Amino acid sequence: MSQNIPEEKKKNSLKLDYVIEKPNPLLMITNNLTITQSRLFEAFLCKINPHTDKPPYHVKFYLKEFYAALQLKEDAHKKRINEKMKFICNELREMHFEFTLYDNTQTSKSDYVPFEIINLFEKFAYKIDENGGYFEITATRPFEKMIQEFNKFGYVSYYWGNIFLLPSTRKKRFYDFLVKFKKNSIVLISIQKLKEYLGISETEYPLPSIFLREVIKKDIQAINELTNLSVKYKPLKEKGKTTKIQFFIQEKPDYILPEKSYDSSPISLNNIEPFELSLNDDEV
Secondary structure (H helix, E strand, O other), X not given: OOOOOOHHHHOOXXXXXXXEEEEHHHHHOOOOOOHHHHHHHHHHHHOOOOOXXXXXXEEEEEHHHOHHHHOXXXXXXXXXXXXXXXXXXXXXXXXXXXXXXXXXXXXXXXXXXXXXXXXXXXXXXXXXXXXXXEEEEEEOHHHXXXXXXXXXXXXXXXXXXXXXXXXXXXXXXXXXXXXXXHHHOEEEEEHHHHHHHHOOOOOOOXXXXXXXXXXXHHHHHHHHHHOOEEEEEEEEEEOOEEEEEEEEEEEOOOOOOOOOOOOOOOOOHHHOOOEEEEOOOOOO
C-alpha cells in the first residue's frame, strides 16, 4: 500500500484515506493510551509518508477535522476544555516505548528483544489562525530515525479509516497484530504471547475461558464489524487446557471506508486557548 494523496491536499488536512505505516516496534508500545490519545497518535502517523517525507517530521492539522477523535463536546467552560486539551497532549508528549527488534520467523521463544527506551515527541502546540485552531506536533530525532528505517524493522500498513471506528486502544492493538500476520492468512499464537501484544498483564483474565469470552470474542466481533478485516479463530487445547489460538485472516473484498471522521456537531474552537508543550517542560 502506498500513499497516493496529493501533497498539496495533504499539507494541513486530515482524511480517513490517508495511510498509516507503523514500524513494527510501535506494535509493542508500553504506554496505556486512552482512545483519544490513540487517535491523536494515529493522526500524526497518517500525516507521515516514510517513502518520501524527510525529517524533521513536523505535522500540522486543524482541530475542526479532528474533533470527533478528541471526544470533546461544545462547552462554555473554557478553562476545563483547555485543561483537558493540555492533559491529552502532555500525556502524548511524554509518550515513550521500549524499542524492540523483531524476529518474524516465530521460531524463537520470544519474537522481540529489548533495546532501548525513547521519547516519541518533541513538542505539542495548539494555535489559532484565520482558518481556526490547529495542532502542530514535532517528533523527536530517535522517533524520526525509526520511521526512516521502517524497512529495517518491518511495518504494518493500512488506511486510517480502517481502524478509526474501533472503540478502544486494545482493539486497535489487536487489529495491528492481525494486520502484521495478514499475509500469512493463518497465524497460531499462545495466549501468553497474545496478551503481550495486546498490553494485557498475566494477572488479567487469568482463566483461558474468561480471556476467550471477554477479549477474543468481543474484540474480534468489533474488528469484523468495524474494519476491513474478516477474522475467524479457533482455540487449541493442550492436556485439556486452552493454551493457543489460531486466527484465520482475510480482507473484505467489498469494504468501504467510513465517509466521515466526525459528526455534525463540532466543538467551539473559541473555547480552547493556544498552548505549547515542549519536551523539557516540567508541568502542563
